[in-house]
Amino acid sequence: MIFMKRILLASTVAMAFAGYANAADLTVGFSQIGSESGWRAAETSVSKIEAKKRGIDLKIADAQQKQENQIKAIRGFIAQGVDAIFIAPVVATGWDTVLAEAKEAKIPVILLDRTIETTNDDLYLTAVTSDTVHEGKVAGEWLAKAVAGKDCKVVELQGTVGSSPAINRKKGFEEGIASASNIKITRSQTGDFTRSKGKEVMEGFLKAESGGKNICALYAHNDDMAVGAIQAIKEAGLKPGKDILVVSVDAVPDIFTAMSEGEANATVELTPNMAGPAFDALKAFKDSGKAPPKWIQTESKLYTQADDPKKVYEEKKGLGY
Amino acid sequence: MSRLNTAALTKAMPQLLSLMLILFLNYLAFPGFFEIRLQDGRLFGSLIDVLNRGAPVIILAIGMTAVIASRGVDLSVGAVMAISGALAATMTVSGYPVPIVILAALGAGLLCGLWNGILVAYFDLQPIVATLILMVAGRGIAQLITEGSIVTFNEPGLIFFGTGSFAGIPMPILIAALLLTLAIAVVRRTALGLLIESIGINRSASSYAGLNSKLLLLVIYAFCGVCAALAGIIIAADIRGADANNAGLWLELDAILAVVVGGTSLFGGRFSILMSALGAVIIQAMNTGILLSGFPPEYNLILKALVIIVILLAQSFSSLGGWAFLKGEFRSKGANRQ
CATH class of the missing domain: 3.40.50.2300 (Response regulator)
Incomplete structure (x- = not known):
């Protein structure tokens, strides 16, 4: 010993x-x-x-x-x-x-x-x-700019009920669209941060909003739910990214594939x-x-289709996401 | 024969009534609930969603019914789903052809089922403990296969199992219906169902009567594992990816609930696969209804719990002969008055 x-x-x-x-x-x-x-x-x-x-x-x-x-x-x-x-x-x-x-x-x-x-x-x-409230705000501000004053009904896929990113990303998004009275969140449900729940809940949203014709944009608290929802939108015969704008948070590689195919519009990076x-x-x-300040906030970078999503996908692919 | 059917129908009354009630409530919450149309050659509507989303749990419930009828329980089905989905996705990404991928994923489910079966039948571990091992370890195995990330694939052959359709009917519904018919035929057209019930009621008596109860238990758990693997393939194909952390998470509880709502006792014995499938549809009809209703998500679980309590109470009331008792009371009171 x-x-x-x-x-x-x-x-x-x-x-x-x-x-x-x-x-x-x-x-x-x-x-x-x-x-x-x-x-x-x-x-x-x-x-x-x-x-x-x-x-x-x-x-x-x-x-x-x-x-x-x-x-x-x-x-x-x-x-x-x-x-x-x-x-x-x-x-x-x-x-x-x-x-x-x-x-x-x-x-x-x-x-x-x-x-x-x-x-x-x-x-x-x-x-x-990262400031998760700020992430939601960046997403909301992007949408307010993208629809530019037109009326827009948004459906929201929340994270796990009660989790702090879900609460904060919801709050931040609401702050981001607060000045745009043309944007309204009409439906909000939890998709538990997962792809399959995101898809299932989006199917429900599409049915409940007359086949999705009333929905102008989707805000998902993470990319995985957005990826699932994009499939639901396609199966309902609509074009994600065009008929329904898609904005989400996290910036995982798969959302960049969707963006390069024009099926997602924007994501906010949780670096x-x-x-x-x-x-x-x-x-x-x-x-x-x-001593540095007690809190160092990381950048919440916004990526859109204009940011060469294919290249970002290649960069992020090897990181083990 | 017709008398038998009426008897079966009376027995199924609480479940059928609850399903109708839930569908009606869904209709009230969302008037377009029963609308069905064709979208890209595929049936499209809320009712189709209920069956399509319910298919994995229906498939799980088929295997789970056999296990529960043998006085067991299989907690590992959710983890087995994650394993088979993870295997299917990673093999597809590595370029294996679809038939081999499907066989390998089902084979993994079979192995998991055999593992559970051996622990329960040959080592006499209590089923809840024996399958708990794989419930915990299985998710770890799935995470090892995917290396902790979501493996995304684009192979149309595999995706077909999740989002494809045949004659307008989505594949998951078709697969669940096929498996259901097959399982009922095998269980009821042969003595197998009777044998399962007998070991569920008294395993040692069945063994003394000359039944190879160990082998039968092994087969039951293996079948349950294969069912779980099939459900795992479907949900991976549906989202074009394997999410080892979340695939099938807590679905073992939904499967057990479906069996219980279907009226099969957790103490083993008499069972009905068809009623378990109905139980799974009831659960999904409720889930879909909650999504359509527009209630805040904080209410989801409370609503679900309330509905389930009501269904189970109605069922227990009915199996205690409550309706007959009420009817009798009513009649005798009426007679007294005359």
Whole structure:
């Protein structure tokens, strides 16, 4: 047993030295949630790419959607003496103890993609997240511009009932179209963020709005539901993208295929590149010692058919979405 | 024969009445509910949606009925759907021809079913625990096959199973109807149905009577696995992609509910595949109705639960002889007055 421990210790030390010898001036531990979705897989692979670009040694621990695994991984990183810890927290609460341990070890912690609830904001350096309300707003503003004052009845495919992206993307979209009185949301149902539910619910919408002739646009809280809905629109004998405008959020590769075929109109990107801005903030903090703002908002970029969707598809295809 | 039919019809009364009531409520919520037209050579309308969307659960319920009649339950069907869909999609993307893809996906379902069957029949694990293993692990297997992403395909041969049509009837409906006819014929035209009921009522007595109950259980679970795989192919073909995280998620519960709504007892024994299919249609009619009604999505689950409670209460009332009791009360009171 002692022998085993020695070997482990030796190899850890060796690894640590290897890390430093590798001209990598920084070692960062990243506690990732797990493989819950394609987006999550893309986030992991983009994090690796961004780390490589900067010559940072990134150690990724997969928590398989369990907080206790994340806490174990963080303690492991503290023991290894990494220069910083990134966490994509699986839940919002219960982080205070382990983050206090990291603080005691003087290791800065950066939250990626999600935030936490804590009484002490000093426990983490900053949080890099997307503003999901803003995403909805960008989508709404695009639609307001696209229909340019014409009357437009919108059907909405919501995400999972009660989930924060569903609540916020709905709120943001409503803000985006608030100044356009010509645009009205006539039907809104949940499609559970999935393709098959998106298709089924859209079939219902099409029937309920006299075969879809009353529907001018579809807003889906994610691309997957939009992809399902596009098929339902086609099966009803209408042209998605022309008869019914399609705007959604996420920017996963499949929606770019639909856009290149003219079947979807716009998508708002939830960027998988959360680590890039985090690395930059970390580097600035290490160099100048000045703490970054508590929240770094990632860009919610709008893609339309004019943005060469075929090329974007090729770029995104390999990221593991 | 006609007396038998009337008896069967009386027994099916609560389900038929609930279906009619739900369809009528759908009609009230949306007057165009019963309109059907041809769209691109394919029947198109809300009623068709009910059957088309209900087809996967009907297919699951066919297999599930046999399992439940043997006093078992199969919690893994949703995960098996995800596995077969994932396999079909990834093999199609790698360029295998459609017949081989279908056979492989069905074969995967068969293997899963055999696994469950061996655990239940030969290792005497309780069905709920035995199939729970695959329910959890199966989704992981599906995620391994798709590597966590949604695998999208464009092979018309495979898509045909989800969105194609024959003589105007959508393929999922056709497949479900075919399987239903076949299953009922096999179960009722042979002694198989009787044998399933007998091991459901008393497995050891059946074994003593010379029935190879282990083999029969194995076959039942294998059949249920194949049904799940078929449903998995249909839903993957329908959305032209395999979503390992969400395909068939919680559908095992819908399938069990369909069987229960159809009147088959969870304690095994007497069963009716046709009534389970009817149960699946009732559930889907309700789902479609909720989508058409325009209620906010927060009410979906509450509405569903309310309707199901009413159906099950009506059923229990009727099986306790409630209607006959009421009728008798009414008559005797009338007689007293005279």
